[in-house]
Amino acid sequence: METAFESEAVLTAQVADFILELGRNHPFGTEEGLLRRIASLCRADGVVLWLRMEGTTENQRLFSAASWFLDEKKKFFRYLAEDSLTYRQALAGTPGNFSFPYPPDSPDASDAEASEKIGIRAMCSIPVQWADSPWVDAGTMNGLVSFYRLRDTPFSLEAFQNAKLAAGLVLPLLSDLANRSAFELLRNVSKEFSLSTVSHAEPERFWRSIRTRLDRVVELVANAFACLEVSIYLEPPGKVGKEVRLMASRWPWKIPQREVYPAGFGLTGSCYLYAYEMQIFDLRRFIPDREVIRDRYPNADWAESIYVAEPIEGQEWFEDTPPPMSFIAAPIRHGDRTYGVLRCSVLRTVPYYFGADRLRALTLLGTDIGAWLAGELRLNDSYEERHWLRDYVESVAHLNVKAHQAGSGSQGDHSFLLGALESIRKALPSSLSSCIRMAEEGALHCRALWPEAETSKGGALDGVRAPLPLRPQPGSQLSLAAEVYNTGKARRENDLNASSFPRLSTDTNALIVCPISSGAKKYGTIEVRFRVSSDISDHAESALTLLGSQIGLYLFLADRIEDLRNEKDLRASEARIQRETFENLGHQLKTPIASARGYATFLDKKLKKMGKLQEDSEALVTYLRQAAQVSWNIKMFGDLAAGRPIKPERKVLNYDTLLAKITTAMKAASFRRTNDIDFIFGTDDRDVVTRNTILVDLGHLDQMLDNLLDNAVKYAADHSTVVVSIGTTHEGKFFYISVANKGIEVTPAFAKRLMQRGERSHVAVAKGGEGSGLGLYLVNEILGAHGGRLEVIPTERGVVRFRLLIPISQKGSVDAVLNR
C-alpha cells in the first residue's frame, strides 16, 4: 500500500508537468490519445467521461475513448478507496444533490452486474460541477469522470487528487482540441464571405441577404464552439444610437428574444469597449463564493475548486439576458469603424473554456464580416447616406441662391447679405461634422484650411478653423478639383510634396483634398485622411467638394462685408452710393422742373403785363432741356440695370451738326453758372469730320455732350475755362471730342474708376455738389455701344480731360451699318 501510495505521490509531479506540457501544445492528436495519457498518469486502466449538456436533461457520453478497455477487461471491481467515490456511491448519488442516472449507452447502465464481470476492482469518480445558475438546477452534477482499475488496488488520496486534477483538465484540454477544428471551420466561413456578393439593389433585400448570411455564421460558430448562445449585435452605419439588431441567438430557454432592440438598449459605445477589452471572461479572476458552496455541499472538498462567475463591477448585463458564465466576444469591424459585436456564450464556470485559438478565430471572423459589411454598404446605392447627400446638396444649393442674391449687390441690401452670411456660418460646423460622418469608414482626420483663417476675416468659424500647420502652396493643390491620393503609392510630385503635408503620418494611406473656392477665387483646401484607401467613397468626395464651395462662399461674402464696412473706400459702399444716387436724382429732377414751372408762371404774369419775355423764355427752355437730360439718364440707367443693351441709331456726322450740338450743350451748361465760366471750342483740323466717316446716334451725342459739359461746369473752378476740342487719335482709328476743365483734381487711380456706376470724386461729395455718379458711366456705356470708349486723362495742376472716342468707320462697314 505504502509503495502504491508513494508511487502515486510521485505521479503528482508528473501530472503537473503534463498540464504544463498540454498548456504549451497539444501532443495528442485525438481525444482518445489524451484520455489514455491521463489514465496512464493516474494509474488507471480506463477513463470514462460523462457529460450532461447545459439546458438539457439528457446525459451524453461525449468522450468514451477509454471504454475499449472496459470491453476487453471483463473483471470485477472492488470498492476500496474510502476517500474516493465508489461506483455504488455514484449510483446512489454524490454528496449534495448529485444524481447520476445510468449512462444510456454504458455497459454499466444496461447491465450493472455485467460490469462486475469486466473486472473493475476500483473506481475513482470525479464530479464535474457546472455553475449555479437560475436556468440550470442548482447543484446539478453536470458530468462525471471515472477512473477504473482492474487491479485490486484502491485509489489513494494522492491518486484521487491526481485524478481530480486531471479531471479538471479534461474538459478544457478537449475543448482546445476542438478549437482546432473550430478554427478551420471559421476560416472556411471567412472564405465564404470573401467570395460572396449580395444583392443590394433594394434595401430590404439587401438586409435580408445580410441576415441570412449572419444566421449561417451563428449556426457555424455555435456548432464549432459547442456554444449555446451566439449572437450578433449589429449597428448599421449612419444609424448611431438609432437601432441595434440582434441577428440571432440559440437560447434553448424560453427567454423573450427581440429582433430589434430599441435605441440605447444593449449595445452602446461602452459596450463596444467592453467587448473589445473583455475578450475572455476569466472566471478565476472573479469571486469564488466558496461559502455558498460549502453551505450547500458541506462534505465536498472539491467545492474549493468551484468558481462562481459574476459580472465585473459597474458593467451591467442586458436586462432580460442571462449573464453568461463564460463568453468571448469579438468586434465586427473594419479599420476604425465598428459595426457590431460577435459574441459566444456558455453557462459553464469551467476555467478557460474558451481558449486563445477560439478567440483568435472569432476575431478573424469579426474582422472578415466587418470588411464584408464595409464593402457591401459602400456599394449599396439605396443606403440612406445617399438620401443624406441629396438633402445636403439641396441645402447647399439653397444657400447658394441666397448668397448669390445677396452678393449680387444689385439691391445693395446690407441686412440681407448679413442674414445670408449668418445662415452659412451657422450651417458650416454641422456640415463639416456631417461630412466627416459621411466619409465614414476609417476617416482619421478632417480639417478645413484657408490662409485667411488666421486673420480677422474667418473669426466666426470657431471649431472649424484651426491654426494652420500648413499652408496651401500657390499652384499646387489649390488648383485641383477634389482628388484622391494614395499617399503610399502614387503621390503626385507636381501637386503634392512632402513639405505640403508635414504631418502626414504613416497611418495615412489615403487622403482626399478638395479646394475651398468661390468662383475663380481659391481660398484654401479641405483634407480628409484615411487609413485604408478603399475607405474613400464617391459620396465623401462629392460632399467635401460641396463643403469646399460652401466655405469659399462664406469667405467671399465675408470679404464683401468687410469692404462694405470700410467707409473710407468709396468703392465698397455700394448700398450707400445707390441710395444717394436715387436721392440726388430726385433732387436733380425736382429743381429744374420746379424752376420751369416758376418761370412759366412768371412769364404768364409778365405776358399779361407785356414785359421782358426773351430772357425768361430762354431760361425756361434751358431748364426743360436739363430736365429732359436727367430723365434720359435715368431711363438709360434703368435699361442697363435691367440688362437691356443700348442700341444706337447711327447716322453720319457732319461738321455743322457737330458744331451746333457742341454750341447748344455749351450754352445749356453755361446757363448753370453764368458768372464766371468761359467756354472755348477749337480745333487745328476743321476737316477732321468731313475727311473721316463718323457714325453716331445723334441723340446719344447730345446726351454725351450734355453730360460731359454739365460735369465740367459743375466741377470747374471759378473763373476757369472749359475747353472743347476735336481730332483723331490712336493712329487715326478714333475720332474724339475732348472736354477739359480745371477744378476737382482726379488722380490717375481714381480716373479709372470714375466711369463705374455711382463713382464721384470725394471732393465733389464733400462740397455738396449735385451729381448721381451716373453721367460718366452712361457716357462710357453709350460709347461702348458705338464701339468706342471714354478716356479720362488727368493732367497736371488739376486739369482733367475727358475724351469721347468714337471709331472711324471704313467705307464698306459704313454701308453695311447704314443699310442694316
Add this chain to the structure above:
Amino acid sequence: MRCLIVDDDLQFTKLVTKWLLDGIPALQDHIDHILYEKALLKRLAVPEPFAYDFVILDIMVRWTDMNDTEAPVAPEESGYFRAGIRCLAAIRSLPNGAEIPIFINSARDRSDIEALMQEARLSFDHVRIFPKDGDFEPLINAVKELSQKIAAKPKQPEKVPR
C-alpha cells in the same frame, strides 16, 4: 425790410428775386444772395448786427465754393445734404437770431426737413416750410404778410438829445 436768400442755385435765386420784387417792390436793392454755407458763416462772423428781416433758405445748399479745398465740417459726421440746417442753426445762435423769420424753400419733403430740425434740436418757431415746386405764390404771400406786420409795428421813438 431786407431779405437774405441762401441758395446755391444761381438761376433759381434769380427767379425767387423776380418773384419777390414783383410782389414786394419795396425790396428793390434790399435782397442779398449767399450761395453756400461757408459764405454765410463768414458773413455771420462779422461783428455787426444781423440786419435782415427774413431769410429764404435752401436745405440742400452747397457747403463751400469749388475753389475751396476743405469743407467746413466733415461730411461723415454731419451728413451730406443738410448744410441748410446748419445755416439755420447758425442764424438762431445769433444774439438777435431767435426770432428772425426763416422761410425754408427746399426740394426735400417737409417730413425730412422736420426730422432734420428735430435731430438738430431746432425750434419750429418763426419757421415756415415751402416746397420748391415752382409755385411761389404762398411764399410771396407770406413775405407780404410779414411786411405788413413790420409796417404795423410801432416805431420806437427816437431819443432826442437834451
